[in-house]
Amino acid sequence: MDLWFTENHTSNVRLSIKVDKMLYSETSKFQRIDIFESPEFGRFLTLDGYMMLTEKDEFVYHEMITHVPMAVNPDAKSVLVIGAGDGGVARELCKYDSIKEIDIVEIDERVVAACKKYLPQTACGFDDPRVSVCFEDGVKYVRKCEEEYDIIIVDSTDPFGPGEGVFTKEFYGSCFNALKKNGIMVNQHESPFYAADRAAMKAAHKKIFKTFPVCKVYQAHIPTYPSGHWLFGFASKGPDPLEDVKTREWKKLKIKTKYYTPQLHAGAFALPAYVMEALEDVE
Amino acid sequence: MFKLDQTQAPLYEALLEMKDSRLVPFDVPGHKRGRGNPELAEFLGKDCLDVDVNSMKPLDNLCHPVSVIGRAQELAADAFGAESAFFMVNGTTSAVQAMILYACKEGEKIIMPRNVHRSAINALIVSGAKPVYVDPGIDANLGIPLGMSVKSVERAMEENPDAKAVLVNNPTYYGVCSDLRSIVSMAHGRGMLALADEAHGTHFYFSSLCPPSAMECGADIAAASMHKSGGSLTQSSILLCAKSVDEGRMRQIINLTQTTSPSYLLTSSLDISRRNLALRGAETFRRVIEYARYARGEINKIGDYYAFSKELVNGSTVFDFDETKLSIHTLGTGISGMEVYDILRDEYDIQTEFGDISNILAYISVGDRPRDIERLISALADIRRNYKRPGCGLPSREYIPPEVEVSPREAFYSDTERLPLKDAVGRISAEFAMCYPPGIPILAPGEKVTGQIVEYIQYAKEKGGSMTGTSDIDTKTLKVLKG
Numbered sequence: 001m002d003l004w005f006t007e008n009h010t011s012n013v014r015l016s017i018k019v020d021k022m023l024y025s026e027t028s029k030f031q032r033i034d035i036f037e038s039p040e041f042g043r044f045l046t047l048d049g050y051m052m053l054t055e056k057d058e059f060v061y062h063e064m065i066t067h068v069p070m071a072v073n074p075d076a077k078s079v080l081v082i083g084a085g086d087g088g089v090a091r092e093l094c095k096y097d098s099i100k101e102i103d104i105v106e107i108d109e110r111v112v113a114a115c116k117k118y119l120p121q122t123a124c125g126f127d128d129p130r131v132s133v134c135f136e137d138g139v140k141y142v143r144k145c146e147e148e149y150d151i152i153i154v155d156s157t158d159p160f161g162p163g164e165g166v167f168t169k170e171f172y173g174s175c176f177n178a179l180k181k182n183g184i185m186v187n188q189h190e191s192p193f194y195a196a197d198r199a200a201m202k203a204a205h206k207k208i209f210k211t212f213p214v215c216k217v218y219q220a221h222i223p224t225y226p227s228g229h230w231l232f233g234f235a236s237k238g239p240d241p242l243e244d245v246k247t248r249e250w251k252k253l254k255i256k257t258k259y260y261t262p263q264l265h266a267g268a269f270a271l272p273a274y275v276m277e278a279l280e281d282v283e
Numbered sequence: 284m285f286k287l288d289q290t291q292a293p294l295y296e297a298l299l300e301m302k303d304s305r306l307v308p309f310d311v312p313g314h315k316r317g318r319g320n321p322e323l324a325e326f327l328g329k330d331c332l333d334v335d336v337n338s339m340k341p342l343d344n345l346c347h348p349v350s351v352i353g354r355a356q357e358l359a360a361d362a363f364g365a366e367s368a369f370f371m372v373n374g375t376t377s378a379v380q381a382m383i384l385y386a387c388k389e390g391e392k393i394i395m396p397r398n399v400h401r402s403a404i405n406a407l408i409v410s411g412a413k414p415v416y417v418d419p420g421i422d423a424n425l426g427i428p429l430g431m432s433v434k435s436v437e438r439a440m441e442e443n444p445d446a447k448a449v450l451v452n453n454p455t456y457y458g459v460c461s462d463l464r465s466i467v468s469m470a471h472g473r474g475m476l477a478l479a480d481e482a483h484g485t486h487f488y489f490s491s492l493c494p495p496s497a498m499e500c501g502a503d504i505a506a507a508s509m510h511k512s513g514g515s516l517t518q519s520s521i522l523l524c525a526k527s528v529d530e531g532r533m534r535q536i537i538n539l540t541q542t543t544s545p546s547y548l549l550t551s552s553l554d555i556s557r558r559n560l561a562l563r564g565a566e567t568f569r570r571v572i573e574y575a576r577y578a579r580g581e582i583n584k585i586g587d588y589y590a591f592s593k594e595l596v597n598g599s600t601v602f603d604f605d606e607t608k609l610s611i612h613t614l615g616t617g618i619s620g621m622e623v624y625d626i627l628r629d630e631y632d633i634q635t636e637f638g639d640i641s642n643i644l645a646y647i648s649v650g651d652r653p654r655d656i657e658r659l660i661s662a663l664a665d666i667r668r669n670y671k672r673p674g675c676g677l678p679s680r681e682y683i684p685p686e687v688e689v690s691p692r693e694a695f696y697s698d699t700e701r702l703p704l705k706d707a708v709g710r711i712s713a714e715f716a717m718c719y720p721p722g723i724p725i726l727a728p729g730e731k732v733t734g735q736i737v738e739y740i741q742y743a744k745e746k747g748g749s750m751t752g753t754s755d756i757d758t759k760t761l762k763v764l765k766g
Contacts, residue, residue, distance in 0.1 A: 139657040143664055165654050165661075169631050173665030 005036055005044075007051055009226035010194050015051075017041055017224070023118050028110035030162045035118045041224065043119055045086060047111070048161055051224050055121050058088055059258045062122070064220040064268070065232055066092035067260040069151050069184045071250040072239050074098065076150035080178065082138035082166055083188075084155035085111035090125030093153075095255045102131045103149075105141040107162055139165035145178035152179060154187035159200045167200070169207040176211050176237070184236040189217060192275040193227035201231060206282035208235045216241050217279055218268035220259070231275070242269055287361040289561035294355040294554040297342055298334045298547060311337050311544070334547055345370060345545040346538050355554040362561040363488045363507070364498045365523035367530045369537055370553050371506075372545040375482045376402040378506030378522040380409060381537045385504065385528070386448035386476045387412035390690070394439045395450040396461075397685070398428035398723045400480060403450060404691055404715075408728075411692040415443045418682040419455075419723065420600030425591065425612050426641040428723050430454075430461035432599035433469070440473055448476040453484045453497050453505070456637075456644065458608030459601050463500040471501070476527070479505040485513040485521075486607060489564025492572050494603035503527050512568075512607065514649055515556035519549040567649045571607050574656055575647045578609055581660045587615035587667055609645040611663070613638075617672035623663075626670065631662040640719045640749060683739060685724075686731040689764070694728035698765040701755070704740065707732045710763035715752030718743045724752065732761065 006016040017038050024035040034046045042055030053061065066089055070076060077100045081089050085106040093102050104126075106112055112133060115123040126133065134141060142152070152175050157163035165171055166187075175185045187208070190201040209215045212235035222230045234241045247262045271279075308315050317324030317332030324332050338344040343352035352370065360368035371378045379402045387393050389411030395403060396419040407414055417439050420429040436449060449470045454460040467477040479497030481487065485507045487496040497505035505523040509515040524533060559567075579590040589612040595601045613623045624638025636646040645659055688711045689697075699713040709732065716726040718740070725736055740758060744750060750758040 137654060137657050139654070139661050143657075143661045162654065165658055168658055168661070170658060170661035170665045173668060174661055177668060 005038070005046070007046070007049060010196065013194070013226075015224070015226075017044070017054075024114050026110055026114065028108050030108045030110075033108075033111055033114050035114060043121075044224070045111075045115065045119060047157055050158060052157070053086055053088065053119075053122065054224050055119070057223050058086075058122060060220050060222050061230070062088035062092050063257050063260040064218070065089060065153055065155060065186055065188065067250075067255070067257060068218060068232070068234060068241065068265060068268070069153070069186045070096060071247065071262070071265055072234075072236075072241055072245050073150055073182070073184060074246050074249045074253060077101070078149045078151075079103070080105070080142070080145070080149040080152045082142065082152065082154045082156065083107075083163065084153070086115045086119060086122040087112070087125035088122035089153055089155050090128065090131050091122060092125075094125060094128040094130065096253065099130060102128070104131060104133045105136055105138045106133060107135070107137050109135045137165065139168070139171050139174070142171065142174040142178050145174070147180050147183075148178055150180055150183055152183070152185045154185065156188050158190070159204070167204050167207075169211065172208050172211040172235075179237055182236065182238045184234070184239060185212065187233040187235075189231040189233040191225065191227050191230050192272075192278055193229050197226055198278060202278055202282045204233065205279050208233055209283050212236060214238065214240055216269060217271065217275070219271060219275070220268065234269075242266060285361050285561060287358050289358060289362060289558060291358060292355070292554045292558045293351040293358070294343070294547075295551050295558075297351040298336075298551050301336065301339075301341060302333050308336075310339070331548065334551065336547055337544060342547065345372070345550060346541065346543055347534075352550065355550070355557070358561075359521055359553070359557045360523070362557050363521070363523050364496070365505075366526045366528070367524045367533075369522040369524075369533065370545075370550050371520040371522055371537070372518065372542065372549045373540070374510075374518050375480075375506050375508040375520040376405075377537075377540065378520050379403050379480055379482075380406040380540070381522055381533065382478045382504045382506055383407065383412065383448075383450070384410045384536045384539070385533055386478060389692075392443050392446040393448045393450060394436065394443065394446050394475075396428075396431045396452060397682070398455065399450060399452065400482065403480065404724075404727055407691040408695045409692070411690055412447075413690045414687060414727075415439050415446055416685050416687070418684065421682065421723070422595065422601075425589075426614075426639070426719075427457050427459075427610075428455065429595075429600035430459045430602060431466070433462050433465045434599065436461075436466050437469060440469060440475070444473060446475055448478055450478045450480060451497075451502075453479045453481050453487070453500075453502075454494065454603075454605045454608070456483055456608075457610045457642070458483070458605035459595070460494045460603035460605065462599075462602040463497060463502065464495065467501045476504065477502040481505045482508040483511060483608070484605065485509055485511060485560075486564070486568045486571070487605070489560050490568035490572070491565070492569060492606070494605055498523055498525065501525070504533075509553055509556055511646075512571075512648060513556050513560060516549050516552040519553050521553060521557075568607065571647050571649060571651070574651055574653070575607050575609050578645070578647070578656050578660060582611060582663055585660070585664045585667060587671065588613060588663060589615060607647055609647050610642050611645065612642050614641045614674060616667050616670070617674045618666065618670050622670075623666060626666055627659075627662055631658075631665070633659055633662055639722055640747075681739075682723075683725065683733075683735055685727065686733065687729055688731050689729045691728045694764060699762045700765050701760050701762050703760055704737050704758070707761040707763050708734050708737055710766060713762040713764055714754060716740065716750060716758065716761070717752040719749045719751065726761075732763065 159167035620638035
C-alpha cells in the first residue's frame with residue numbers, strides 16, 4: 001500500500017508525507033479534523049487538509065511562540081492563548097512557575113478532544129491545574145477583556161476558515177485592550193516566501209503595526225509548513241523584544257528547550273532583506 | 284399551506300435539460316455558451332455562460348409566458364400567497380413603476396409617504412400621476428423617518444377622495460412598518476387600490492416572526508425585492524398581484540419598458556430562490572433574526588451605540604418593526620453613521636449597507652456566519668475605543684407639508700432656470716432637495732418653494748446636516764420652472 005498525505009503549498013507546489021495509517025477523522029461544526037501516523041514525522045494533525053503540527057517538528061513552533069515573549073517578561077502572571085487546541089503552547093507555558101493562570105480559548109471543542117486522545121505529546125499541556133480552556137470564538141472572548149493579561153499568544157490557523165477573525169484589525173484592537181500595561185501579544189504570522197502567504201503576512205503586519213506602539217517580526221524554521229520559513233509577530237505596549245529581553249533572569253529559570261536559546265532569540269529578529277522590505281512596505 | 288408542489292423549479296429544470304441537450308446555437312447571444320468570449324467565461328464560469336441564452340421554445344418567453352416561465356410564476360404566486368406573480372428583470376424599481384402605472388393615469392392622484400423611494404417619484408414622471416404626500420413621522424433622537432400613521436393616511440384620503448391609490452413602504456429601509464392592514468381596508472372602503480413597496484420585505488412572506496406581508500394584509504399589488512432578503516441575483520425582483528388586479532393589463536404595462544431579451548440568469552435565480560424560500564424560508568429567517576438579536580444585544584453592551592428594534596413600536600408611526608434590520612445609532616459615540624460606515628470599510632474590511640448622519644445599517648441575511656457577526660461587533664467596539672469623541676446633537680426637523688403645484692412629469696419636462704436660494708421663494712422647484720437627517724425630501728420636482736423651506740435648508744446646513752439631490756452641490760442655488 002502506498003498511502004500519502006498531500007498538501008498544496010501553492011497551486012504549483014505540494015508537500016507529501018507518507019502515511020502509515022489514519023488515526024482519526026471527523027468533520028466538526030467548524031472544520032475537518034484529521035490525525036495521521038507517519039514514519040518520518042510521527043503523528044500529525046491537519047485541519048481542513050492544512051498541516052497544523054507534527055510530533056517531529058512541533059517543538060520549533062511551540063517554543064518560539066512561547067519563550068520569546070516569556071524571555072521579555074519572565075514574571076508574567078496571566079497569559080491568554082487563542083487557538084492552540086493541541087495543547088502545545090500550554091505545555092511550554094507550564095514550564096514557568098511565575099505564571100498563575102493560563103486561559104486557552106479554542107473555538108473547536110473537537111480539536112481538543114482529538115488531540116487529548118491521539119497527541120499526548122502536546123495535549124499534556126492541558127493537565128496543569130493553572131490551565132483553563134474555554135470553547136468560544138477568540139474574537140468574541142477577547143472583546144470582553146480589559147487590561148487582564150500580561151501576554152496574549154495567538155496560535156491560529158490560516159487567515160481563511162475558522163481562524164480568519166484573528167487576523168483582523170478589530171481583533172488586534174481587542175487584544176491591545178485586553179493587555180495590561182507593558183503587555184505583549186505574539187501571533188502566528190504566516191510566511192514571507194510564497195505570494196499568497198506573503199500577502200497574508202503583510203496584511204497582518206499592517207494591522208498590528210497600526211495598533212501597537214512596538215511591532216516586530218521574527219522567524220523560525222518549520223519543515224512541514226509551506227517553504228519551511230515561518231514568521232511570528234511580536235507586538236507590545238512598551239517592551240522591545242531585543243532591548244528589553246531579560247536574558248539573565250530567563251537563564252536562571254533553567255528551562256529546558258530544544259530550539260529556543262537566548263542567542264537564537266536575538267538572531268530570530270534578524271530578517272532577510274526581502275522580508276524586511278515587505279514589512280516596511282506596509283508600515 | 285401551499286397549493287402547489289413547491290419542490291418544483293420548472294424554469295431551472297428546463298435550463299438543466301437544455302444544457303444537457305448539446306443544442307447547436309445559431310441564435311443570440313453571440314458569445315455562444317462563452318466560446319466567443321473566453322475571458323468572460325473564465326471570469327464568470329463556463330456553467331454560468333452555458334445558461335446565458337435567449338428565449339426558445341423549451342424555455343418559454345417572459346414577455347408572453349405559456350410554459351415553464353408561466354409555471355414558475357404560478358409557483359411564485361402560490362409561495363407568496365398572491366393571485367399572480369411577475370418575474371421582473373430590471374430591479375424592484377421596475378416593479379414599483381409597473382405598480383404605479385397600473386394604478387394611476389395622467390393627472391390622477393396617488394397617496395404616498397414623503398419618504399417614498401426615488402423609484403416611485405420617477406414612476407410619477409413616467410405616468411403623469413400627482414402625488415399626495417403623507418408625513419411619515421420622524422424619530423427626533425434617531426434622526427430617521429418612520430411610517431405613516433393611520434390617522435394621517437385617513438386625513439389624506441378625506442382631503443383627496445378622488446385619489447386612485449395609496450402606496451405604503453412595508454417596511455422602510457430601517458425596518459419600520461405602518462399599520463398596513465388598516466390602511467388597506469381604508470383604501471378599499473374608498474375604492475382606492477393599496478400598493479406596497481416591499482423592497483425590504485420579501486422575507487415577511489416566509490416567517491411568522493416578521494411583520495405581516497402585503498398580500499396577507501390584503502393589498503392589491505406589491506413589489507418584492509427578491510435579490511435583497513430573498514437570495515436571488517441582483518436586479519431580479521417579483522411583482523405580486525391580488526385577485527383584484529387584471530393580470531393581462533399588468534403584463535401589457537410591464538412589457539412597455541421591459542427588455543425583450545430578459546436574462547435567464549436572473550429569472551432562473553428567481554425560480555431557485557422561490558423554491559428555497561418556500562421550502563426553507565421559515566428556518567432561514569428564524570436564524571437571521573437570531574443573528575440580528577444576538578448582534579443587537581452585544582452591540583448595545585459595548586456602550587454609546589444603540590441598535591434599535593421593537594421597543595420603537597408606538598401603535599402609529601411605528602406600527603411594527605422588522606427585527607432582521609440591524610440599524611445602529613452611532614451618535615452616542617460622537618461619530619457619525621457615515622464615518623463609521625467609511626471606517627468599517629477602510630480600516631476593518633467590513634462593508635455595511637449604508638451610513639447616514641446618525642446611523643448605519645448592517646444587512647443580516649441567510650449568507651451570514653456567526654464569525655462574521657463577531658467581527659462586526661468587535662470592529663464597532665474597536666472604533667469606539669479609537670475614535671470616540673464628545674457627542675453632537677442632531678438638527679431638529681419639523682415636517683413641512685409640501686405644496687404640489689404641478690405633477691412631477693410637468694416639472695420634469697418644463698423649461699427651467701437657476702436662481703439663488705432666497706430668490707426661489709414662490710417659484711416651483713424643478714429638482715429634489717433632500718436633507719440628512721432624516722433623509723426625507725424637502726422639495727421634489729413640481730413643488731412650491733416656500734419661505735419656510737428656504738429657512739429650513741439654511742438652518743440644516745448651519746447645523747451640519749447634509750443636503751443632497753440638488754444639482755448645485757452646495758445648495759446655494761435652486762433650479763426652478765421658468766415663470
